[in-house]
Amino acid sequence: MFKTLASPMKCLGAALAALAVAGCAAPSAAGWTTLIDGAAGLDNFSRVGEANWTAADGAVQASAGGKDPAYLVTKSSYRDTAIRVEFWASDDANSGVFFRCADPTKITDETCYEANIFDQRPDPTFATGAIVKVAKLGAPMIKAGGQWNTMEITAKGTRLTVVLNGTRTVDIDDAKLASGPIALQWGRGTIKFRKVQVRPI
Helix, strand or coil, X not given: CCCCCCCHHHHHHHHHHHHHHHHHHCXXXXXXXXXXECXXXXXXXXXXXXXXXXXXXXXXXXXXXXXXXXXXXXXXXXXXXXXXXXXXXXXXXXXXXXXXXXXXXXXXXXXXXXXXXXXXXXXXXHCXXXXXXXXXXXXXXXXXXXXXXXXXXXXXXXXXXXXXXXXXXXXXXXXXXXXXXXXXXXXXXXXEEEEEEEEEC
16 A cells, blocks of 8 residues: 655645744754854844844854943753854954853853953963863963854863864863853954854763
8 A cells, every 4th residue: 555645835834843943953963953053043042241242244243342241141051062163253352152151140250161262361371262260271372363263162071171273272170060051252352153053962
């Protein structure tokens, strides 16, 4: 007996319905969930603080704000996770990728882990590629200003690693924070994010 195949329009409708439920943060075949893809993805974040976050020129970006840093905070919480970020920073940018944040409404380098993006930080041991107040740079500082960069963060149990442009800058054990959302910071200068992905590990 032959089975009746669903009509193409019915299949298309089902696919569109699935996409509507999944939204922009649908998992990929490799297990990665894409939160920012080019200029798409602002809807996957809540805003904390004042900054001019916009989707333009193939990226989500900010270049001005209030006197305090501002953040895009994920609506989901993460525990054991790999985070992959493509970013562009001006030479004077003060930014970072915060993860395992204890309170999604109060983002600091003490209530979250902060993988720093700050070439001009007064204490260069915690500059770009370090985890602020937790892990100093384990390699010579890599300047991120004025170019596109890739940062890969792995948080599995107490082990935290950061790889910046292919160089491991942090490899440490720390048990202070176990889980929480991810936050992208604008603090100074211009910061652009054109790809942000997460994957459970």
